[in-house]
Amino acid sequence: MKKHAVVIGSGIGGLASAIRLAHAGFDVSVYEKNAVLGGKVHSKTLGAYRFDMGPSVFTEPHLVDELLGLASKPVSFSYSLLPESCRYFFSDGQQIVLKSGTSGTKASLTNDLNEDPIAVESYLERISKNYRLLRPVFIESSLHRWSDWFNRALVPAILNIPFYGLFQSMDRWAKKRFKNPKTVQMLNRFATYNGSDPYQTPGLLSIIGHLELNIGAFFPEGGMVSISQSLIEAAKSLGVSFYEESPVSEIKHERGRVSGVCVKGKAIPADVVVCNADVHYVYETLLPGIKPPSRILQQEMSSSAIVFYWGIKKKFDALGVHNILFAEDYEAEFNAIFKEDRILSDPTVYIHISSKMEPTDAASYGENWFVMVNAPIDRGQDWPSIVTELRQQVLIKLQKQLGEDVAPWIEEEFVNDPTTLAAQYNGKAGSIYGNSSNSKMAAFYRHPNAAFRLKGLYFSGVTVHPGGGIPLAIQGAKIVERMVHADFKGAI
Numbered sequence: 001m002k003k004h005a006v007v008i009g010s011g012i013g014g015l016a017s018a019i020r021l022a023h024a025g026f027d028v029s030v031y032e033k034n035a036v037l038g039g040k041v042h043s044k045t046l047g048a049y050r051f052d053m054g055p056s057v058f059t060e061p062h063l064v065d066e067l068l069g070l071a072s073k074p075v076s077f078s079y080s081l082l083p084e085s086c087r088y089f090f091s092d093g094q095q096i097v098l099k100s101g102t103s104g105t106k107a108s109l110t111n112d113l114n115e116d117p118i119a120v121e122s123y124l125e126r127i128s129k130n131y132r133l134l135r136p137v138f139i140e141s142s143l144h145r146w147s148d149w150f151n152r153a154l155v156p157a158i159l160n161i162p163f164y165g166l167f168q169s170m171d172r173w174a175k176k177r178f179k180n181p182k183t184v185q186m187l188n189r190f191a192t193y194n195g196s197d198p199y200q201t202p203g204l205l206s207i208i209g210h211l212e213l214n215i216g217a218f219f220p221e222g223g224m225v226s227i228s229q230s231l232i233e234a235a236k237s238l239g240v241s242f243y244e245e246s247p248v249s250e251i252k253h254e255r256g257r258v259s260g261v262c263v264k265g266k267a268i269p270a271d272v273v274v275c276n277a278d279v280h281y282v283y284e285t286l287l288p289g290i291k292p293p294s295r296i297l298q299q300e301m302s303s304s305a306i307v308f309y310w311g312i313k314k315k316f317d318a319l320g321v322h323n324i325l326f327a328e329d330y331e332a333e334f335n336a337i338f339k340e341d342r343i344l345s346d347p348t349v350y351i352h353i354s355s356k357m358e359p360t361d362a363a364s365y366g367e368n369w370f371v372m373v374n375a376p377i378d379r380g381q382d383w384p385s386i387v388t389e390l391r392q393q394v395l396i397k398l399q400k401q402l403g404e405d406v407a408p409w410i411e412e413e414f415v416n417d418p419t420t421l422a423a424q425y426n427g428k429a430g431s432i433y434g435n436s437s438n439s440k441m442a443a444f445y446r447h448p449n450a451a452f453r454l455k456g457l458y459f460s461g462v463t464v465h466p467g468g469g470i471p472l473a474i475q476g477a478k479i480v481e482r483m484v485h486a487d488f489k490g491a492i
């Protein structure tokens with residue numbers, strides 16, 4: 001009889017784990033507390049407008065292709081490289097369109113921001129090289145088991161430590177290389193891709209920018225939700241069973257080994273349990289009687305967000321698929337989020353408009369705006385008042401940058417804040433990526449992909465190793481599969 005694997009949560013990390021374990025020969029069941037599968041990668045329709053509710057920036061699409069390649073029947077999934085990575089609107093009114101790929105980035109940084117072409121070239125090469133060096137050691141693998149240390153890529157990765165910028169902040173690392181504060185602000189933004197602060201996170205994290213700056217962002221046909229939909233289809237083709245509206249209330253264990261889960265009062269036996277839910281929540285709620293790894297769980301959390309989903313009954317040509325309207329004082333914005341638990345009155349605003357690529361995502365006369373502002377985690381702030389005030393500040397900023405009052409054009413509206421994000425996905429205090437990476441030791445304080453004290457218990461998703469974002473959640477599932485193989489030594 002096949003061994004049974006239970007996956008708790010159907011986010012991208014859960015779906016990737018389900019596909020891999022089913023492909024490896026397990027009988028896999030995915031339990032999802034929500035009515036909709038896909039975790040944060042799901043969509044919502046308001047009137048004539050469709051919105052992707054979570055992620056919008058898509059990189060490394062080949063990782064999704066690789067998973068779909070494991071399906072037992074072809075699953076259609078297509079995407080294209082966006083011609084522009086992002087449109088940047090600086091507080092002094094300058095606007096730049098960052099074209100895709102190394103040549104596009106070079107052109108923007110040298111022509112629009114007057115940077116030295118040699119400095120630009122050397123920066124782009126450096127982050128690319130650092131990414132290639134670190135990827136096999138810290139992204140495709142981990143150093144949590146002794147066997148991982150026999151990785152041939154470890155030696156070159158260690159020899160290059162002086163070049164990673166480990167001992168200075170991302171901000172300092174960029175400032176050493178570029179003279180225009182706008183270039184530095186643009187590069188600092190990549191710290192937010194895992195919910196961190198560029199004035200604290202080490203320069204090493206500049207590798208996050210490599211994918212977008214040297215390659216570009218992709219757009220999946222049908223929007224971001226097509227990523228989760230295609231993965232669900234692939235999983236089903238491999239026999240994975242999905243149970244929606246089925247919250248796991250406890251992970252059962254006996255003599256140091258998981259024995260199953262409890263769902264709606266019913267015990268479900270399992271040989272393997274993979275938690276895709278937030279690791280903090282798992283230890284606090286699902287694992288009574290197990291000593292939590294306190295040092296890991298007490299690290300500073302990554303940021304949260306307030307997202308306005310606006311159906312806009314007008315088209316704005318000045319905006320592209322991805323847009324950033326920068327705060328004037330970026331450092332003050334991060335200090336406010338991480339040190340004062342508040343949002344600056346002039347925050348950076350990100351706008352994603354999928355209808356620029358998929359016109360059916362909006363009314364024929366309009367656009368679907370996903371308007372996101374980074375926010376502190378929930379510590380009991382008065383969120384309804386904060387949201388009301390922020391909405392006004394965002395509208396003022398838009399009027400300044402677009403020369404028009406957007407408020408009268410808002411036809412549909414929905415809002416998420418840290419409390420709703422926390423409640424929807426069981427994420428700790430609404431933090432999006434678990435622990436922040438605001439220290440050089442952060443990577444070592446991220447929970448590994450297997451439990452310390454319980455055999456048969458594994459983790460995948462953005463709150464555990466290797467970290468935040470869709471590509472990393474998929475890589476984490478690959479590490480889980482390798483660990484399961486090693487632990488079961490072919491007895492699957």
Ligand SMILES: Cc1cc2nc3c(=O)[nH]c(=O)nc-3n(C[C@H](O)[C@H](O)[C@H](O)COP(=O)(O)OP(=O)(O)OC[C@H]3O[C@@H](n4cnc5c(N)ncnc54)[C@H](O)[C@@H]3O)c2cc1C
Pocket residue numbers: 008009010011012013014031032033034038039040041053054055056057058246247248249276277278305307372421424425426432460461462463468469470471473
């Ligand atoms: C506003 C926002 C913007 C983002 N932007 C980007 C972006 O542009 N690019 C990017 O790559 N990433 C982005 N992210 C992060 C992105 O959402 C994740 O990288 C990705 O979705 C992977 O998530 P995950 O695998 O950790 O699972 P999640 O999506 O967090 O899913 C976990 C699942 O577990 C379920 N669950 C929790 N508890 C239980 C329980 N007890 N029983 C059963 N099920 C349970 C939850 O309901 C949820 O469905 C963004 C996130 C947010 C919120």
